[in-house]
Amino acid sequence: MNTDILNIKRKRRSQAITFGLFRVLSYMVILILLVILGFIIYNGAGSISWNFLTGYPEDGMTKGGIFPAIVGTICLIIGSMVFAFPIGIMSGIYINEYAGNNWIVKFIRIMTNNLGAIPSIVFGLFGMALFVNYLGFGDSILAGSLTLGLLVLPVVIRTTEEALKAIPDSFRTGSLALGASKLQTIRHVILPMAFPNIITGLILSVGRVSGETAPILFTAAAYFLPRLPHSIFDQVMALPYHLYVISTSGTNIEASKSIAYGTALVLIVIVLLINILANFLRKYFGNKVKMN
Amino acid sequence: MSGGVTSIIILLIILFLFKEGSGLFNNSSIEKGYVLSVNPANPVKTLSPKQVKEIFDENITNWKEVGGNDEEIKTFRFEEIFDLYPDEELDGEILSQRLSDEISKENGIIAFLPERYLLTSFKGKLLESNNVSLSEFFLGKEWFPTVVPAAEFGILPLLLGTLLVSFGAIAIALPFGIAVAIYLAEIADPRIRKFFKPIIELLAGIPSVVYGFFGLVVIVPLIQKIFGLPVGETGLAGSIILAIMALPTIITVAEDAIRTTPRVMKEASLGLGATHWQTIWRVVIPYSISGIMAAVMLGIGRAIGETMAVLMVTGNAAVMPTSLLEPVRTIPATIAAELGEAPVGSSHYQSLFMLGCILFLLTLIISLSVEFISGKKKNNN
Numbered sequence: 001m002n003t004d005i006l007n008i009k010r011k012r013r014s015q016a017i018t019f020g021l022f023r024v025l026s027y028m029v030i031l032i033l034l035v036i037l038g039f040i041i042y043n044g045a046g047s048i049s050w051n052f053l054t055g056y057p058e059d060g061m062t063k064g065g066i067f068p069a070i071v072g073t074i075c076l077i078i079g080s081m082v083f084a085f086p087i088g089i090m091s092g093i094y095i096n097e098y099a100g101n102n103w104i105v106k107f108i109r110i111m112t113n114n115l116g117a118i119p120s121i122v123f124g125l126f127g128m129a130l131f132v133n134y135l136g137f138g139d140s141i142l143a144g145s146l147t148l149g150l151l152v153l154p155v156v157i158r159t160t161e162e163a164l165k166a167i168p169d170s171f172r173t174g175s176l177a178l179g180a181s182k183l184q185t186i187r188h189v190i191l192p193m194a195f196p197n198i199i200t201g202l203i204l205s206v207g208r209v210s211g212e213t214a215p216i217l218f219t220a221a222a223y224f225l226p227r228l229p230h231s232i233f234d235q236v237m238a239l240p241y242h243l244y245v246i247s248t249s250g251t252n253i254e255a256s257k258s259i260a261y262g263t264a265l266v267l268i269v270i271v272l273l274i275n276i277l278a279n280f281l282r283k284y285f286g287n288k289v290k291m292n
Numbered sequence: 293m294s295g296g297v298t299s300i301i302i303l304l305i306i307l308f309l310f311k312e313g314s315g316l317f318n319n320s321s322i323e324k325g326y327v328l329s330v331n332p333a334n335p336v337k338t339l340s341p342k343q344v345k346e347i348f349d350e351n352i353t354n355w356k357e358v359g360g361n362d363e364e365i366k367t368f369r370f371e372e373i374f375d376l377y378p379d380e381e382l383d384g385e386i387l388s389q390r391l392s393d394e395i396s397k398e399n400g401i402i403a404f405l406p407e408r409y410l411l412t413s414f415k416g417k418l419l420e421s422n423n424v425s426l427s428e429f430f431l432g433k434e435w436f437p438t439v440v441p442a443a444e445f446g447i448l449p450l451l452l453g454t455l456l457v458s459f460g461a462i463a464i465a466l467p468f469g470i471a472v473a474i475y476l477a478e479i480a481d482p483r484i485r486k487f488f489k490p491i492i493e494l495l496a497g498i499p500s501v502v503y504g505f506f507g508l509v510v511i512v513p514l515i516q517k518i519f520g521l522p523v524g525e526t527g528l529a530g531s532i533i534l535a536i537m538a539l540p541t542i543i544t545v546a547e548d549a550i551r552t553t554p555r556v557m558k559e560a561s562l563g564l565g566a567t568h569w570q571t572i573w574r575v576v577i578p579y580s581i582s583g584i585m586a587a588v589m590l591g592i593g594r595a596i597g598e599t600m601a602v603l604m605v606t607g608n609a610a611v612m613p614t615s616l617l618e619p620v621r622t623i624p625a626t627i628a629a630e631l632g633e634a635p636v637g638s639s640h641y642q643s644l645f646m647l648g649c650i651l652f653l654l655t656l657i658i659s660l661s662v663e664f665i666s667g668k669k670k671n672n673n
Contacts, residue, residue: 011567011569014569018569019475019479019569021471022472022474022475023480025468025471025475026471026475026476026480028468029491029492029539030488032495032539033494033495036498036503039510040505040506091297091298107299108296108299110660110663111296113662113663114302114659114660116659117590117593117655117658118302118655119596119652119655120597120599121597121599121624121627122305122648122652122655124627124631125309125312125645125648126305126308126648128631129311129645150301153298153301204493204497211497211500211501212499213600214600214628217628240499240501240502243502244501244504244603244604247504247505247508247604248508260505267499268498271494271497271499272494274497275493275494275497279490
């Protein structure tokens with residue numbers, strides 16, 4: 001009897017120790033995030049000024065601003081979205097609403113997952129071979145946008161698919177029973193309902209595009225280009241590539257440290273804003289759907 | 293059509309990567325437009341890229357060592373002709389004539405010349421150029437893609453560097469990530485879980501170049517100081533950064549897997565007198581092990597393919613890695629660092645596309661095995 005109680009106590013204690021350890025490790029994740037964010041915000045805040053955000057790089061990129069890089073990144077985001085959103089959403093709708101559940105869908109789903117797992121540098125190689133060299137776009141916004149578009153396509157498809165899957169079949173059958181065609185059902189019933197979740201996913205994919213460097217290394221990014229792009233066939237500077245360049249191979253790495261911290265901070269702020277926006281929309285629409 | 297778009301893209305990627313890369317094995321490792329020539333009396337017909345390099349580095353100094361006569365090797369590069377004759381005596385065809393004479397004069401000579409200066413009456417013997425072979429590519433221990441006259445394309449150091457850094461990262465991230473996943477799925481109450489979700493999303497959303505920058509200014513100097521190393525850019529720095537980057541993937545996927553354990557099974561275990569921890573260890577983890585495996589595989593996949601962060605913190609020395617405390621170079625970092633300087637269509641360019649193919653295949657194998665693991669799970673239910 002006595003040994004049993006001791007045994008139970010021992011078990012309880014070892015459980016408490018294990019769970020305590022797990023909790024500590026979990027809170028370390030928060031700590032890691034705070035350290036990274038805090039470090040960059042602390043060191044970068046001093047570099048941020050109106051001149052930094054709207055000025056052009058000067059003195060071998062050791063002074064001045066990052067305006068061309070901001071504009072370049074925005075161009076690449078818009079370009080890749082124009083390409084990836086329509087195709088991705090249509091694919092998602094097709095897979096969930098039309099394709100049924102056979103081996104073709106299974107195959108497509110596996111391929112979509114595979115595409116999502118391909119390293120970004122491989123997209124860079126592919127973009128260079130196909131868009132820059134084979135199709136002759138050269139290093140340009142167009143080539144970079146298409147490459148980035150391919151990269152986020154699986155994200156968009158999966159987001160759409162998941163959002164559509166969450167809608168109960170009763171809405172589909174109900175709409176069809178009222179005499180609506182399949183297309184009408186999708187347009188007027190299914191898509192409006194799935195819209196919040198789709199939008200949230202799309203916003204997160206914008207975050208992904210804004211920070212990617214490897215795919216644009218050889219398809220769009222310019223080392224130093226102190227002017228704004230004139231057409232989609234122009235090269236651009238981009239924030240992530242700019243950060244890479246000035247922190248590793250700039251003309252004077254020490255002198256451009258403050259620019260590097262500032263650039264990193266701008267990137268972090270973009271990612272933060274995008275995540276906050278996505279979470280806000282998720283909550284906002286989530287409440288709205290519940291009220292209905 | 294729109295549903296199959298991803299399949300088409302994958303096919304295109306395979307097609308273009310192999311199209312650009314496969315030329316490597318039909319190419320000589322000697323630079324395009326150049327030839328290696330020896331004295332006509334020399335019995336040596338061909339040299340491997342390794343031998344050519346050793347000869348021009350003056351590590352091999354006698355023809356006897358590469359199967360020729362007992363004769364001292366005299367290397368001759370095209371530019372050296374300008375040391376022998378004044379510029380004005382080297383106009384047009386005279387230059388070619390002089391080159392030809394020089395080679396037929398010296399018995400032990402090996403000359404590296406541009407093809408366009410060879411006349412039809414050229415008296416030297418051209419060495420047959422060997423194509424880059426598969427075994428040289430996959431088993432070669434030297435990666436000197438731009439060395440003149442004969443580049444070496446041995447990817448073994450890069451492959452091992454990639455695996456070393458990735459497995460180092462997983463060794464850190466795996467216990468860490470699984471512990472967090474168990475905590476969030478089984479122990480923490482729902483409010484804490486809700487609090488963690490955006491944090492993990494944010495950690496996944498930070499651009500890799502920012503991680504690289506953080507590693508460069510914080511972790512690299514730290515490692516240098518702690519271990520007293522000459523440089524802090526090491527495999528370990530890469531592993532630590534990659535571990536942080538792989539964490540969100542591992543946590544999310546493993547947590548989802550752990551939460552699929554049916555309530556009935558857990559309650560049965562608790563009802564039989566097991567503690568919560570015993571239930572987790574003996575029931576929940578065995579039940580969700582395939583999902584946890586999938587999480588590990590996805591984490592490895594993420595680590596193997598990661599480019600920018602690794603490029604910035606690992607020091608990029610293309611040598612056979614011996615420990616995590618030395619600079620290493622990974623496959624993605626090699627592509628990112630070198631493709632910009634490789635002329636389109638050159639052997640170097642093709643070898644980088646072959647590296648891309650290998651990377652693609654590695655991640656394809658990983659994601660197919662994830663598919664297989666999680667598919668198996670569904671069948672069991």
